[in-house]
Amino acid sequence: MSAETLDATFAALADPTRRAILARLKAGEATVTELAAPFDMTQPAITKHLKVLERAGLISRGRDGQRRPCRLEAAALKEATDWLEGYRSFWADRYQSLDALLNELKEEDTRDE
Amino acid sequence: MSAETLDATFAALADPTRRAILARLKAGEATVTELAAPFDMTQPAITKHLKVLERAGLISRGRDGQRRPCRLEAAALKEATDWLEGYRSFWADRYQSLDALLNELKEEDTRDE
DNA sequence: TGGTTATATAAACAATTGGTTATGTGAGTG
DNA sequence: CACTCACATAACCAATTGTTTATATAACCA
Numbered sequence: 001m002s003a004e005t006l007d008a009t010f011a012a013l014a015d016p017t018r019r020a021i022l023a024r025l026k027a028g029e030a031t032v033t034e035l036a037a038p039f040d041m042t043q044p045a046i047t048k049h050l051k052v053l054e055r056a057g058l059i060s061r062g063r064d065g066q067r068r069p070c071r072l073e074a075a076a077l078k079e080a081t082d083w084l085e086g087y088r089s090f091w092a093d094r095y096q097s098l099d100a101l102l103n104e105l106k107e108e109d110t111r112d113e
Numbered sequence: 114m115s116a117e118t119l120d121a122t123f124a125a126l127a128d129p130t131r132r133a134i135l136a137r138l139k140a141g142e143a144t145v146t147e148l149a150a151p152f153d154m155t156q157p158a159i160t161k162h163l164k165v166l167e168r169a170g171l172i173s174r175g176r177d178g179q180r181r182p183c184r185l186e187a188a189a190l191k192e193a194t195d196w197l198e199g200y201r202s203f204w205a206d207r208y209q210s211l212d213a214l215l216n217e218l219k220e221e222d223t224r225d226e
Numbered sequence: 227t228g229g230t231t232a233t234a235t236a237a238a239c240a241a242t243t244g245g246t247t248a249t250g251t252g253a254g255t256g
Numbered sequence: 257c258a259c260t261c262a263c264a265t266a267a268c269c270a271a272t273t274g275t276t277t278a279t280a281t282a283a284c285c286a
Binding site for chain 2: 273274275276277282283284
């Protein structure tokens with residue numbers, strides 16, 4: 001779970017167009033043209049977004065003739081989720097959950113990332 | 114769970130300095146000087162990072178004389194986690210878990226974000 | 227009052243980002 | 257072959273980001 005991976009993943013997720021592309025890919029593979037269709041944006045712009053997602057490992061691409069189908073790759077999303085899990089006890093209702101309080105105390109050793 | 118909130122949250126998390134600051138705040142409140150200490154970076158740089166975190170709602174700030182103690186605010190982290198949860202079935206071992214497969218089929222309706 | 231400590235603000239900067247238009251490439255189709 | 261369709265690349269642009277140095281503000285201390 002390297003810092004650079006998290007950098008790229010969170011940066012990729014910080015854009016609504018890219019999040020919408022990932023949401024679309026939940027339904028299965030899609031070509032660049034299909035992914036571009038819903039947006040009021042040129043095709044090269046979408047290609048750039050796809051490159052960001054690919055560099056972050058969030059999608060991978062195949063080849064089907066002239067199409068370059070994109071598919072969701074969830075491993076990087078898992079890393080991001082794992083990082084965020086380290087904070088779960090801070091939004092769990094800490095005044096009602098003993099478990100959360102214990103977790104919080106246990107994490108008092110402030111290890112980095 | 115607005116798009117702008119997620120934009121600001123993920124963008125804030127996309128920097129290792131800011132993630133380390135949040136990690137430090139798990140241990141409790143800290144002043145700007147305390148937060149700046151571990152980094153090879155000037156104080157104004159840290160102040161800027163804190164402003165990014167504050168605008169994203171990830172921290173809040175009090176006043177204690179001349180100190181401006183920072184405290185972790187986890188609500189925005191919860192929103193980010195909630196968004197990521199929508200992808201959990203894609204990294205769960207889909208060939209061994211019936212539950213994940215069912216979730217995946219259920220999500221075939223590709224609703225946006 | 228004067229000096230130090232904690233933090234903020236301003237101005238400058240290079241690098242990155244998110245978009246554009248224009249053009250290239252390469253696979254399919256008449 | 258000529259044409260179109262799917263996608264990539266290049267060059268450019270304005271805006272944002274992450275950092276710096278220098279300076280201001282405001283609280284505490286002697």
